[in-house]
Amino acid sequence: MGLNLPDAEKITRAVANAGVKSVVGFSPRFSRPLQTLQRIVAGGDLGELVSIWSRRLTYLDPAKNPAWRTDHSLSGGLLMEISIHELDWIMRLGGEVRSVFARTAAQRPISSRSN
DSSP: OOSSHHHHHHHHHHHHHHTOOOOOOOGGGGSHHHHHHHHHHHTTTTOOOOOOOOOOOOOOOGGGSOGGGGOHHHHOHHIIIIIHHHHHHHHHHHOSOOOOOOOOOOSSOSOOOOO
């Protein structure tokens, strides 16, 4: 997945030129709990879906992860690398997004590597 449209188009051309298949792996959308929730919402048993929120609590220790994961120029930061999965399942369940509010906080320093 590219970090911007020109990068994504470059990846698309490279895949087409190589004659191979490519996929963006949004694995949470295939989880059993989410598929069950999708069936319940689609069945209308809960009424109209008007709001969804998500909270992901995690700590990625920079010392235990590949360097690219903490380099925003390579990964896009946590929003692109991790939180994009939250946005994907929310859109899969609720459709197009009309508005977004987000807040981030860190209990530990993002980078614990010493210079």
